Amino acid sequence: MATIKLTINNQPRTLDVEPDMPLLWAIRDVVGLTGTKFGCGIAQCGACTVHLDGSPVRSCSVPVSAVSGQKITTIEGLSKNADHPVQKAWIAHQVPQCGYCQSGQIMSAVALLKTTPKPTDSDIDNAMQGNICRCGTYTRVREAIHTASAEMNTANKLPKNGAKVGKR
Amino acid sequence: MNTNETLSANRRDFLKLLGLTGAALVVGISSANAEVFGGPVSGLLNINADPVGMALTPYIIIDKTGKVTLMNSQPDMGQGTHQSIPALMAEELGLSLDKVTILQTGGEKAFGGQVSGGSSSVRGNYMTLRKVGASAREMLVTAASQQWNVPANECTVADARVHHKASNRSIGYGDLVETASKLTAPTSPKLKESKDFTILGKATMRPEVPAKSSGKAVFGIDVKVPGMLYASVERSPVIGSKLVSFDDTKTKQVKGVRQVLKASRVLEKNRYDGVAVVADTYWAALKGRRALAVTWDHQGLDKFNTPAYEQHLHELAKQDGLVDHSAGDFAKALADAPTKLEAFYETPMVSHSPMEPMNCVVHWPTDTSVEIWASSQGATIIKENMVAEFKLKADDVKVNITFNGGGFGRRLFQDFVLEAAHIAKAVGKPVKVIWTREDDTQLGPFRPMTFSAFRAGLGADGMPLAFQHKVISPSIEATLGSPHKTGTVDKTMTEGISEQKYEIPNVDNRYVFAELPVPTGYWRAVTSTTLAFAHECFIDEMAHKAGKDPLDYRLAMMTKASDAKRVLTKLREVSKWDKPLPAGWGRGVAQYEFFAGLAGHVVEVSKQKDGSVKVEKVICVIDLGTVVNPDMVRAQTEGAIAMAITAATKPGITFENGAAQQANFDTNPMLRINEMPVVEVHILAEGGPVIKGVGEPGLPPVAPALANAIFMATGKRVRRLPMDLSKLA
Ligand code: FES
Ligand code: FES
Numbered sequence: 001m002a003t004i005k006l007t008i009n010n011q012p013r014t015l016d017v018e019p020d021m022p023l024l025w026a027i028r029d030v031v032g033l034t035g036t037k038f039g040c041g042i043a044q045c046g047a048c049t050v051h052l053d054g055s056p057v058r059s060c061s062v063p064v065s066a067v068s069g070q071k072i073t074t075i076e077g078l079s080k081n082a083d084h085p086v087q088k089a090w091i092a093h094q095v096p097q098c099g100y101c102q103s104g105q106i107m108s109a110v111a112l113l114k115t116t117p118k119p120t121d122s123d124i125d126n127a128m129q130g131n132i133c134r135c136g137t138y139t140r141v142r143e144a145i146h147t148a149s150a151e152m153n154t155a156n157k158l159p160k161n162g163a164k165v166g167k168r
Numbered sequence: 169m170n171t172n173e174t175l176s177a178n179r180r181d182f183l184k185l186l187g188l189t190g191a192a193l194v195v196g197i198s199s200a201n202a203e204v205f206g207g208p209v210s211g212l213l214n215i216n217a218d219p220v221g222m223a224l225t226p227y228i229i230i231d232k233t234g235k236v237t238l239m240n241s242q243p244d245m246g247q248g249t250h251q252s253i254p255a256l257m258a259e260e261l262g263l264s265l266d267k268v269t270i271l272q273t274g275g276e277k278a279f280g281g282q283v284s285g286g287s288s289s290v291r292g293n294y295m296t297l298r299k300v301g302a303s304a305r306e307m308l309v310t311a312a313s314q315q316w317n318v319p320a321n322e323c324t325v326a327d328a329r330v331h332h333k334a335s336n337r338s339i340g341y342g343d344l345v346e347t348a349s350k351l352t353a354p355t356s357p358k359l360k361e362s363k364d365f366t367i368l369g370k371a372t373m374r375p376e377v378p379a380k381s382s383g384k385a386v387f388g389i390d391v392k393v394p395g396m397l398y399a400s401v402e403r404s405p406v407i408g409s410k411l412v413s414f415d416d417t418k419t420k421q422v423k424g425v426r427q428v429l430k431a432s433r434v435l436e437k438n439r440y441d442g443v444a445v446v447a448d449t450y451w452a453a454l455k456g457r458r459a460l461a462v463t464w465d466h467q468g469l470d471k472f473n474t475p476a477y478e479q480h481l482h483e484l485a486k487q488d489g490l491v492d493h494s495a496g497d498f499a500k501a502l503a504d505a506p507t508k509l510e511a512f513y514e515t516p517m518v519s520h521s522p523m524e525p526m527n528c529v530v531h532w533p534t535d536t537s538v539e540i541w542a543s544s545q546g547a548t549i550i551k552e553n554m555v556a557e558f559k560l561k562a563d564d565v566k567v568n569i570t571f572n573g574g575g576f577g578r579r580l581f582q583d584f585v586l587e588a589a590h591i592a593k594a595v596g597k598p599v600k601v602i603w604t605r606e607d608d609t610q611l612g613p614f615r616p617m618t619f620s621a622f623r624a625g626l627g628a629d630g631m632p633l634a635f636q637h638k639v640i641s642p643s644i645e646a647t648l649g650s651p652h653k654t655g656t657v658d659k660t661m662t663e664g665i666s667e668q669k670y671e672i673p674n675v676d677n678r679y680v681f682a683e684l685p686v687p688t689g690y691w692r693a694v695t696s697t698t699l700a701f702a703h704e705c706f707i708d709e710m711a712h713k714a715g716k717d718p719l720d721y722r723l724a725m726m727t728k729a730s731d732a733k734r735v736l737t738k739l740r741e742v743s744k745w746d747k748p749l750p751a752g753w754g755r756g757v758a759q760y761e762f763f764a765g766l767a768g769h770v771v772e773v774s775k776q777k778d779g780s781v782k783v784e785k786v787i788c789v790i791d792l793g794t795v796v797n798p799d800m801v802r803a804q805t806e807g808a809i810a811m812a813i814t815a816a817t818k819p820g821i822t823f824e825n826g827a828a829q830q831a832n833f834d835t836n837p838m839l840r841i842n843e844m845p846v847v848e849v850h851i852l853a854e855g856g857p858v859i860k861g862v863g864e865p866g867l868p869p870v871a872p873a874l875a876n877a878i879f880m881a882t883g884k885r886v887r888r889l890p891m892d893l894s895k896l897a
Binding site: 001017018020021022025028029030032033034035036037038039040041042044045047074075076078079081082087090091094095096097098099100101102103106124125126128129131132133134135136137138139140141142 | 244245246247248373374376377378379380381382383384385386387389390392398423424449450451452455521522523524525571572573574575576602604605799803804806807808809810811832833834838839840841842844846847
């Protein structure tokens with residue numbers, strides 16, 4: 001066992017875990033945040049995507065000891081009431097079917113929009129290729145990303161005090 | 169519905185559970201929760217809190233403040249039953265779905281068969297649950313009209329209140345429920361007219377979508393109960409091997425490992441051995457499992473290889489087989505026909521691979537009572553299986569159904585529940601068993617392959633005089649341990665081939681049974697997913713042989729009015745069939761009618777410079793009659809198309825020395841976003857009150873329409889799935 005300190009969703013945590021435990025299982029079973037999902041365990045499906053210092057990583061393939069001292073954001077840290085612009089777009093387009101892959105899809109989409117505020121279809125293909133959706137919600141994932149992008153870009157142009165949309 | 173008598177007992181049981189053999193209207197007054205929910209078993213952790221209030225029927229519970237709880241009897245696996253089933257009652261009750269609590273039933277008798285499968289949830293419940301809602305509405309209206317002393321027919325309902333316009337009065341359901349619950353439920357309540365619908369037939373937002381967009385929706389794998397341990401099970405990659413011995417010395421050295429024990433996976437009539445490692449964390453259980461040394465006796469099952477088996481199916485194809493359906497005199501008509509053609513089609517086994525791997529939490533408070541939390545398509549099946557396996561009373565089995573992270577037929581089989589139940593019973597503590605993706609991919613049950621041999625004779629005008637589709641395949645049920653009855657056709661394995669609306673005078677469809685040593689199961693759209701490929705490609709071959717347009721050829725075989733004819737006619741229009749395509753493009757058509765419903769697709773493909781073929785667009789017409797949520801119909805059809813393209817173009821499952829050669833998504837790839845074509849879904853809802861399935865019909869026509877499009881674009885006729893799109897142009 002080892003003591004690992006890290007920050008999850010802006011909350012400092014001290015975990016008493018095996019150092020080789022994948023971050024995924026530390027988040028789910030030890031911290032108790034179950035929005036991040038297990039799909040493959042080998043960085044092939046993206047269901048376990050979280051942000052590590054802002055960048056998307058596959059938490060199933062990162063040992064918890066490797067992220068000691070770092071900042072993790074999970075789907076639960078994105079917003080309180082599912083009102084991040086990406087989540088709002090997801091709801092507007094009714095993207096989820098079974099919903100199991102969607103935390104990962106949303107975390108990948110948020111990361112994409114951070115680096116590429118106005119993604120083209122091929123930007124979306126590149127960024128979202130690592131996220132499998134067995135229910136086949138891809139058409140809607142694509143549409144929702146475009147919608148979120150439009151909303152976030154409009155929101156950014158608004159004067160600060162009026163920027164309701166896009167605020168976290 | 170296929171009601172042929174040769175449907176085996178197992179399959180019939182499934183259909184009964186699906187509510188397609190005639191469901192009785194369950195409207196009773198029950199104000200006691202115990203009566204509605206069976207005997208109390210354990211209150212350890214109930215993710216579905218017991219509803220509060222009084223039950224007007226087991227399905228509708230209203231508390232004094234007017235808060236309404238609707239019971240959803242059909243597990244939600246992404247097909248939208250969390251909305252579509254309560255919507256049937258909410259419509260009649262004048263409720264808005266975002267204001268009600270929806271709870272999932274757990275196999276209690278009062279709710280009949282609680283199984284999602286066969287595209288049957290809405291079909292099986294549409295009238296029944298509308299009547300349940302209407303009956304409750306009439307009880308509430310009666311209560312109000314008696315209180316006001318006005319005629320009941322002057323009262324209306326809206327927003328969970330009864331209104332009396334003439335006297336400008338209204339009263340909430342909460343104030344009426346006590347009186348209403350004492351009334352006798354009307355058995356033939358008046359249903360709303362469809363023109364007055366506010367929910368049904370409208371594209372409504374599904375209430376669970378925000379939870380599914382924020383990590384808050386609870387799936388089986390998310391359930392945690394106090395004192396719970398975790399388990400991972402080592403099973404032979406050769407399915408069916410007997411456990412000889414295991415050495416757990418190294419396993420026991422892994423920190424957190426508590427116990428190692430023999431496990432038993434009960435898949436229908438098959439029992440498979442395993443070794444379970446139980447630990448404080450899942451990670452410890454997994455590490456402990458990897459440290460096991462297990463000796464298996466493969467009992468000859470390791471001799472199974474896919475190429476040899478396919479050769480065997482080719483040999484079997486020489487047999488006459490048994491008649492599935494015949495009309496006229498096929499042999500004579502074929503002999504006399506001026507033009508003859510024949511072809512042989514092959515399809516692979518594939519995995520279900522729902523994104524949530526199999527998992528289950530089980531707790532035994534006593535030796536004779538048990539509580540289960542599972543992502544499962546069938547609460548009722550779990551209950552029945554647990555009663556049979558452990559000799560329990562039904563009321564002592566408490567089942568909690570969570571959202572299913574995909575199902576596709578895999579979660580109709582409760583092997584993962586029974587295995588977890590055995591482990592938890594032996595351990596004496598609540599246990600969560602999680603399968604790895606590798607377990608999930610390699611251990612089945614798989615979609616079986618079907619091979620198809622065709623012969624046809626065309627007249628001088630090119631139209632068919634004689635047609636034969638001979639299916640050579642294993643039987644799903646035989647692989648699940650119910651031996652195939654010699655001399656009978658397994659109708660599940662010839663699904664739909666004799667139901668197409670083509671008017672061909674002489675037909676001789678046949679079936680040849682093949683043994684298969686690995687378990688197979690119902691996969692989304694069952695056997696139609698493979699048979700439609702063969703059937704509709706061969707019809708295309710006939711059209712080309714006749715020198716006719718493939719869509720017009722199909723229509724020419726349908727002189728009588730039929731749903732299939734309407735679908736093809738509509739498809740011709742919406743696909744702009746006559747509009748020329750860019751150079752290097754091709755389009756293909758297919759339709760398939762089977763137990764779940766009917767759809768037809770046009771697929772457009774293009775040849776790429778690198779020698780590959782790109783699936784550009786899929787245009788679908790789905791025939792439904794009555795629609796509950798058109799947006800969900802579109803979503804299900806988009807998903808069905810993605811799943812069908814995966815099955816048609818990705819490697820599938822093959823066996824070497826008895827073990828599946830694919831294990832995870834690297835070797836068993838799924839369609840990804842960059843491979844998703846543009847999809848257009850057209851809903852034909854002019855079939856009147858007939859209700860057809862939504863979840864499955866979008867699959868079968870995809871593979872044949874795609875292969876037919878590839879033929880047009882490249883001149884290459886694909887007769888074997890999977891097709892490798894990278895090498896076709
Ligand atoms: S579970 Fe991590 S990528 Fe699949
Ligand atoms: S919504 Fe089911 S896997 Fe994506």
